[in-house]
Amino acid sequence: xxxxxxxxxxxxKPVLVRLYHKPARNTEFKKLTASDIDFFxxxxxxxxxxxxxxxxxxxxxxxxxxxxxxWLNKYRGDSQLVLRPKTxxxxxxxxxxxxxxxxxxxxxxxxTGLVGGSVPVHDEVVLSLRNMNxxxxxxxxxxxxxxxxxxxLEELDNYVADKGYTMPLDLGAKGSCQIGGNVATNAGGIRxxxxxxxxxxxxGLEVVxxxxxxxxxxxTLRKDNTGYDLKxxxxxxxxxxxxxxxxSITTPQRPSAVNVAVLGVPSYKxxxxxxxxxxRRCGEVLSAFEFWDSSCMGxxxxxxxxxxxxSAEFPxxxxxxxxxxxxxxxxxxxxxxxxxxxxxxxxxxGALAQDEQQIRRMWMMREGIPESLGKTGATYKYxxxxxxxxxxxxxxxxANKLETASLFKSAGASDPVKIVCGYGHIGxxxxxxxxxxxxxxxRVTEVFEPYVYEWxxxxxxxxxxxxxxxxMKRDYLGYSKPKEMIDYMRRIKSMFDPNGILxxxxxx
Ligand code: FAD
Ligand code: MLT
Ligand code: ZN
Numbered sequence: 437x438x439x440x441x442x443x444x445x446x447x448x449k450p451v452l453v454r455l456y457h458k459p460a461r462n463t464e465f466k467k468l469t470a471s472d473i474d475f476f477x478x479x480x481x482x483x484x485x486x487x488x489x490x491x492x493x494x495x496x497x498x499x500x501x502x503x504x505x506x507w508l509n510k511y512r513g514d515s516q517l518v519l520r521p522k523t524x525x526x527x528x529x530x531x532x533x534x535x536x537x538x539x540x541x542x543x544x545x546x547x548t549g550l551v552g553g554s555v556p557v558h559d560e561v562v563l564s565l566r567n568m569n570x571x572x573x574x575x576x577x578x579x580x581x582x583x584x585x586x587x588x589l590e591e592l593d594n595y596v597a598d599k600g601y602t603m604p605l606d607l608g609a610k611g612s613c614q615i616g617g618n619v620a621t622n623a624g625g626i627r628x629x630x631x632x633x634x635x636x637x638x639x640g641l642e643v644v645x646x647x648x649x650x651x652x653x654x655x656t657l658r659k660d661n662t663g664y665d666l667k668x669x670x671x672x673x674x675x676x677x678x679x680x681x682x683x684s685i686t687t688p689q690r691p692s693a694v695n696v697a698v699l700g701v702p703s704y705k706x707x708x709x710x711x712x713x714x715x716r717r718c719g720e721v722l723s724a725f726e727f728w729d730s731s732c733m734g735x736x737x738x739x740x741x742x743x744x745x746x747s748a749e750f751p752x753x754x755x756x757x758x759x760x761x762x763x764x765x766x767x768x769x770x771x772x773x774x775x776x777x778x779x780x781x782x783x784x785x786g787a788l789a790q791d792e793q794q795i796r797r798m799w800m801m802r803e804g805i806p807e808s809l810g811k812t813g814a815t816y817k818y819x820x821x822x823x824x825x826x827x828x829x830x831x832x833x834x835a836n837k838l839e840t841a842s843l844f845k846s847a848g849a850s851d852p853v854k855i856v857c858g859y860g861h862i863g864x865x866x867x868x869x870x871x872x873x874x875x876x877x878x879r880v881t882e883v884f885e886p887y888v889y890e891w892x893x894x895x896x897x898x899x900x901x902x903x904x905x906x907x908m909k910r911d912y913l914g915y916s917k918p919k920e921m922i923d924y925m926r927r928i929k930s931m932f933d934p935n936g937i938l939x940x941x942x943x944x
Contacts, residue, residue, distance in 0.1 A: 549904065568584035638667065706782045755798060805859050
């Protein structure tokens with residue numbers, strides 16, 4: 437239904453003064469040799485291996501570029517070997533060998549992650565799941581789909597749509613991200629408000645551990661209380677504990693009636709009032725409640741060639757969606773909500789989509805924001821959750837700090853910051869604070885790191901609501917988790933991956 441971001445956008449390529457803090461290469465990891473490549477050639481079909489001459493292969497290094505650079509063009513590794521297995525057995529053989537030889541590996545799905553977790557830091561082998569993309573089965577009574585981890589989210593959604601179901605998660609990167617990557621990051625997205633977390637909808641996982649052991653927990657049971665629920669550990673583990681090769685997930689009935697409206701709102705307080713009323717009036721059919729500010733709107737209208745459906749510009753915009761099975765009932769509820777919001781002045785203007793195309797355009801206004809900001813310049817992204825009333829304060833705060841440091845809105849050629857903006861899943865208490873500059877550079881980063889994390893911590897919030905930790909936030913985990921918990925995380929990591937070969941330098 438929604439517009440999909442299929443590939444990396446055509447960025448204004450940021451000039452990088454200093455990329456980010458790159459941890460030193462762990463010298464205990466083996467450097468690849470021709471004999472390693474010979475082993476992989478024995479266990480994998482030739483067409484699934486990309487190896488450069490630096491490690492005894494023949495692939496042009498350009499072919500590995502897309503595996504070494506992340507979606508933001510911020511994080512960049514130097515892998516000389518990409519393996520794209522087709523079966524779980526092949527994944528197992530690869531990991532077993534890498535573990536024995538102490539060769540570091542980074543699992544990669546659609547490479548749409550935003551925290552530098554999906555690309556190598558140094559010369560890790562990239563284990564791409566893209567060739568594992570088959571649906572393994574579908575239960576038409578329960579709506580449970582079982583599939584390979586490399587299935588692209590949008591393709592899975594199309595598959596279950598034909599049978600009257602919908603995937604319980606949706607995000608702007610749906611055209612590229614894979615279900616295995618979604619599970620590995622515990623992705624949130626725009627249906628979270630309605631269907632909740634993947635910890636609830638994922639019913640089973642098949643995972644290959646670093647020593648090659650296959651944990652087959654790919655069941656399709658809604659209820660199963662036989663001991664510890666190990667699969668939960670892998671949901672959100674960001675490729676640091678095992679490689680997810682199979683997923684079974686419950687899919688809800690596809691709603692037959694969908695309504696979308698975009699509203700112009702005068703203040704952040706009014707955004708909250710609108711959300712409170714939307715929950716009260718449309719509770720059981722409310723399926724999304726997203727917001728963004730005027731700076732985001734400026735970028736998205738410009739870069740997506742969209743026209744605002746509203747009569748004027750507003751400080752904030754809200755997208756409200758209802759999904760249900762009875763159109764008249766939903767129309768009536770949403771209509772009454774919009775009328776009440778307009779009458780009491782919470783909302784100053786609103787437009788209700790009249791057809792599928794208008795629904796798509798309205799969603800593009802929200803989902804096109806990350807891509808539009810990326811086209812504007814180097815984008816610093818913070819993904820935080822704290823109680824809704826104070827959530828947006830950080831945007832003004834950061835803008836003021838940048839102004840004080842003469843890095844924003846000050847005249848002169850050295851002014852690098854173009855946009856400070858906020859958008860996100862307000863219904864989930866999740867804000868995306870974004871700062872867009874001409875280039876990534878330390879003096880800008882220093883204004884908000886660790887300030888943003890300290891600020892979030894002082895509100896007992898999360899420094900990563902949905903994007904994960906990756907490389908970007910691994911040194912800041914302590915702002916959201918106490919030391920004792922981090923110690924236990926380390927123990928779990930070393931139990932599953934004693935040699936630390938899986939996605940090293942990330943998360944912890
Ligand atoms: P990748 O980026 O390839 O990998 C992400 C992490 O998972 C890495 O650490 C990687 O090592 C690991 N991994 C990947 N596959 C596997 C596997 N099979 N087994 C083990 N580990 C694996 N995120 C949200 O939560 N909500 C959003 O609304 C949202 N919107 C986005 C919109 C855009 C335009 C973009 C570019 C990104 C968005 N994201 C969002 C972030 C990203 O899309 C999600 O994190 C997504 O789940 C990543 O999936 P992927 O297949 O691209 O994984
Ligand atoms: C979104 O909600 O659009 C995504 O999480 C991506 C982003 O934060 O830019
Ligand atoms: Zn998001």
